[in-house]
Every structure is written in C-alpha cells, then in structure tokens.
Amino acid sequence: MDSEVARARALDAAEELFYGRGIQTVGMDDIRGASGVSLKRLYQLFPAKELLVVAYLERRDVRWRQGLADHVDRHTDPLERVLAVFAWLREWFGEPGFRGCAWINSSGELGATSPRVLALARAHKQAFRAYLAGLVSDAGLPGSLGGQLFLLAEGAMVTAGLEGGTEAADSAARAAELLLAAHRRG
Missing domain, CATH: 1.10.357.10 (Tetracycline Repressor, domain 2)
Incomplete structure (x- = not known):
C-alpha cells in the first residue's frame, strides 16, 4: 500500500473514530484496526497521535x-x-x-x-x-x-x-x- 493510500485510509478511520467517539478514547491501535494500516506504517505516517x-x-x-x-x-x-x-x-x-x-x-x-x-x-x-x-x-x-x-x-x-x-x-x-x-x- 503506497503512502498516499495508507494516509487516506488512516485519516478516514481517524475522522470516523475521533468524531464519533472522541479523540482521547481512541488509540492508534483503534485507527489500525479501522483503517487496515499496520501500526508500524501508521507511526511512519504520523509519529505521534497529535499529528494524526x-x-x-x-x-x-x-x-x-x-x-x-x-x-x-x-x-x-x-x-x-x-x-x-x-x-x-x-x-x-x-x-x-x-x-x-x-x-x-x-x-x-x-x-x-x-x-x-x-x-x-x-x-x-x-x-x-x-x-x-x-x-x-x-x-x-x-x-x-x-x-x-x-x-x-x-x-x-x-x-x-x-x-x-x-x-x-x-x-x-x-x-x-x-x-x-x-x-x-x-
């Protein structure tokens, strides 16, 4: 999966989860599960949750x-x-x-x-x-x-x-x- 696709999937998942459940209740593992982007790849794209x-x-x-x-x-x-x-x-x-x-x-x-x-x-x-x-x-x-x-x-x-x-x-x-x-x- 190229960086642009992985980034879009991560942002789609983040938007759904952050907006729906609140930012503090959602961890990077939740984003991984909803986006299908590996945790390693997520942290390459967004080294900190705040950046996401x-x-x-x-x-x-x-x-x-x-x-x-x-x-x-x-x-x-x-x-x-x-x-x-x-x-x-x-x-x-x-x-x-x-x-x-x-x-x-x-x-x-x-x-x-x-x-x-x-x-x-x-x-x-x-x-x-x-x-x-x-x-x-x-x-x-x-x-x-x-x-x-x-x-x-x-x-x-x-x-x-x-x-x-x-x-x-x-x-x-x-x-x-x-x-x-x-x-x-x-």
Missing part, C-alpha cells in the same frame, strides 16, 4: 468550509446568501452521526494540553467568522452584524451538538432573519 489529530482537523476544515461555500454559492441574492449559512447548518445538524462541531469538541478535549489543536480550532473559527463578515459586507450591512451572526451560528452548533436535531439551526435562522430585517429598516 492535526491532519484530521486540517482535512475536515477544508471539506467543511468548501461544503458551506458550495451551499451558499447556490444563491445570488446577498441577503439569501447570509441566510443560506443557517440552512446549511440545518442540513449538517440533520446528518446521521452528527456530534457537534469537531473543532469545539477537539479544543474541549485537548485545547489545554495541545497548543496545535487549540490553534487549529481558533483558526477554523476565525475563518468562519471572516466568511460571515464577507457575506455581510457583500450584502451592504454593518460589519457588526457579522459577529452577531457568528455567535448565533456557534451557539446553534453547541446546542445541536448537545441536544441533537435541527431545532437549533431553525431558531438561529429565525433570529438571523430578525437581525437582517432590523438592519434593513435602519
């Missing part, structure tokens, strides 16, 4: 942000694009196996002991905040609205991760609609 966690979060970040952008890009009206973020959250929260935000979960588990994981979680959240700020700017709305929408989305993520279901996205979407309407009225 970092690679998992980096890969998931790219896919998460691309999925969000693809969904939002289906809309042309600037205000609809802002609200599309919350529609996308609803879809994500409704996915089978949804366990909340991987970066919130990871920073909660490892943030105090892994500066790299904490930095990745912060970078992911900063990128999401900047993305929302860009949508708000494109809609000609005040910049402060981006931060408010970010807090609504993040609160929905935490709530959905704890309670399950899509209700948190629906509530956040209604609150976002009210904020947008208030700003449009001036």
Whole structure:
C-alpha cells in the first residue's frame, strides 16, 4: 500500500473514530484496526497521535468550509446568501452521526494540553467568522452584524451538538432573519 493510500485510509478511520467517539478514547491501535494500516506504517505516517489529530482537523476544515461555500454559492441574492449559512447548518445538524462541531469538541478535549489543536480550532473559527463578515459586507450591512451572526451560528452548533436535531439551526435562522430585517429598516 503506497503512502498516499495508507494516509487516506488512516485519516478516514481517524475522522470516523475521533468524531464519533472522541479523540482521547481512541488509540492508534483503534485507527489500525479501522483503517487496515499496520501500526508500524501508521507511526511512519504520523509519529505521534497529535499529528494524526492535526491532519484530521486540517482535512475536515477544508471539506467543511468548501461544503458551506458550495451551499451558499447556490444563491445570488446577498441577503439569501447570509441566510443560506443557517440552512446549511440545518442540513449538517440533520446528518446521521452528527456530534457537534469537531473543532469545539477537539479544543474541549485537548485545547489545554495541545497548543496545535487549540490553534487549529481558533483558526477554523476565525475563518468562519471572516466568511460571515464577507457575506455581510457583500450584502451592504454593518460589519457588526457579522459577529452577531457568528455567535448565533456557534451557539446553534453547541446546542445541536448537545441536544441533537435541527431545532437549533431553525431558531438561529429565525433570529438571523430578525437581525437582517432590523438592519434593513435602519
């Protein structure tokens, strides 16, 4: 098995196990068993578990942000694009196996002991905040609205991760609609 295939299998297994069970409860032997990549090969690819966690979060970040952008890009009206973020959250929260935000979960588990994981979680959240700020700017709305929408989305993520279901996205979407309407009225 070449390095690229072994790396992809290891990351697929890590994502499923880390996201589904939590990072601290999953050992490298669990990754070996789920991926079919030998333990020796795993440690050649990822000399420390933290490096596997970092690679998992980096890969998931790219896919998460691309999925969000693809969904939002289906809309042309600037205000609809802002609200599309919350529609996308609803879809994500409704996915089978949804366990909340991987970066919130990871920073909660490892943030105090892994500066790299904490930095990745912060970078992911900063990128999401900047993305929302860009949508708000494109809609000609005040910049402060981006931060408010970010807090609504993040609160929905935490709530959905704890309670399950899509209700948190629906509530956040209604609150976002009210904020947008208030700003449009001036």
